[in-house]
Amino acid sequence: MRLVLTENLTPEMTLARNVYKMGCVYLKAGQRNISKYSERLKDLGVDYVYIHDEASEGIEIPEVVSEGTRHKCQDVLRETFTTIENNSPIDVNMFKTPVNTLMNEIMYNNDVQVSLTDISSMDEYTFGHSVSTAVYSLIIGQELKLPKEQLQELAMGAILHDVGKVRLDSRVLFKETKLTDAEFEQIRKHPEYSFEILKYCRNLSNDAKMISFTHHERLDGTGYPRHLKGDQLPLFSRIVAVADVYDALSTNRCYRNAWPVNKVVDFLTKLSGTELDNEMVAALIKKVAIFPNGTEVKLSDGSFALVVSQNAQMPFRPVVRVIRDADMMPIRPYTIDLIKDLNITIVASQMELEMEEEDQKKIVI
Numbered sequence: 001m002r003l004v005l006t007e008n009l010t011p012e013m014t015l016a017r018n019v020y021k022m023g024c025v026y027l028k029a030g031q032r033n034i035s036k037y038s039e040r041l042k043d044l045g046v047d048y049v050y051i052h053d054e055a056s057e058g059i060e061i062p063e064v065v066s067e068g069t070r071h072k073c074q075d076v077l078r079e080t081f082t083t084i085e086n087n088s089p090i091d092v093n094m095f096k097t098p099v100n101t102l103m104n105e106i107m108y109n110n111d112v113q114v115s116l117t118d119i120s121s122m123d124e125y126t127f128g129h130s131v132s133t134a135v136y137s138l139i140i141g142q143e144l145k146l147p148k149e150q151l152q153e154l155a156m157g158a159i160l161h162d163v164g165k166v167r168l169d170s171r172v173l174f175k176e177t178k179l180t181d182a183e184f185e186q187i188r189k190h191p192e193y194s195f196e197i198l199k200y201c202r203n204l205s206n207d208a209k210m211i212s213f214t215h216h217e218r219l220d221g222t223g224y225p226r227h228l229k230g231d232q233l234p235l236f237s238r239i240v241a242v243a244d245v246y247d248a249l250s251t252n253r254c255y256r257n258a259w260p261v262n263k264v265v266d267f268l269t270k271l272s273g274t275e276l277d278n279e280m281v282a283a284l285i286k287k288v289a290i291f292p293n294g295t296e297v298k299l300s301d302g303s304f305a306l307v308v309s310q311n312a313q314m315p316f317r318p319v320v321r322v323i324r325d326a327d328m329m330p331i332r333p334y335t336i337d338l339i340k341d342l343n344i345t346i347v348a349s350q351m352e353l354e355m356e357e358e359d360q361k362k363i364v365i
């Protein structure tokens with residue numbers, strides 16, 4: 001299995017993981033000749049899909065959370081957004097079972113490096129992002145050895161952190177071009193809207209509610225809405241801030257493409273200790289696969305390879321399968337364990353090479 005840019009799909013590729021649209025399976029895993037759906041996938045905002053082909057045979061991409069659990073959480077969230085839109089009171093108890101399942105899977109898969117790449121359609125962005133933010137928050141919380149009750153509160157708050165976005169104008173939220181100052185101001189209102197929605201919720205702790213209000217605050221006071229600083233930032237908001245930025249950058253947005261994990265990690269490292277809490281950044285980086293299985297990378301000898309498996313002690317040097325030479329021509333595949341062959345390094349992920357320069361300059365909100 002491997003991850004391929006939608007525009008690079010070829011007829012001999014078979015879809016390896018479902019593609020969802022509005023909570024329903026849009027294309028089912030096992031679909032052959034997936035390239036005939038390229039245009040439709042691009043229209044949906046799905047820029048990458050997981051496929052099976054000969055070159056990636058035998059490569060497995062383990063996940064910390066199953067597809068079923070992710071989608072169960074997204075379904076409950078979708079229902080909650082509809083309830084809020086109808087001005088009805090929300091019932092956070094609905095999240096208890098799916099959030100517990102999420103927690104249990106993350107605890108059970110403690111030794112699995114995260115290689116989550118959400119391939120939901122663009123209209124599902126907020127739901128996919130909220131669930132991923134909860135997943136990354138739990139991974140950080142687990143690294144910090146938080147007790148189970150606290151992890152549960154953290155996950156509930158993280159999954160609901162952006163509910164206030166329901167009150168934003170979707171034309172602004174999904175705008176593909178640069179936002180005006182007034183539009184920026186509107187977006188920056190969502191933490192307050194989220195808190196207004198959650199503040200009277202029963203069965204949600206105060207710490208969990210505060211996540212919605214404080215997840216865009218930054219350690220150095222450059223965040224919003226209150227420009228809190230240092231010790232004023234609660235533990236949960238420090239955790240969710242890192243999880244939120246990590247997912248925002250590593251997923252496709254309407255205004256820019258996803259960044260490859262190694263670039264996201266570089267970016268987080270730059271913000272670590274200034275805007276973001278270095279303990280939380282270190283906890284997450286430790287658990288993510290810098291070059292996830294099934295992604296294509298360029299090696300220092302000019303050839304191209306697929307990542308086969310991870311070397312947890314050296315995340316920058318996984319086991320790779322070389323599939324194309326420096327002229328991009330297919331070759332008879334061979335395997336290199338980069339932990340043993342220290343003369344060769346990964347110089348870039350294919351995703352990084354595909355990233356347009358403009359995308360690299362765009363800043364996250």
Ligand SMILES: [Fe+2]
Nearest residue numbers: 161162190215
């Ligand atoms: Fe947010």
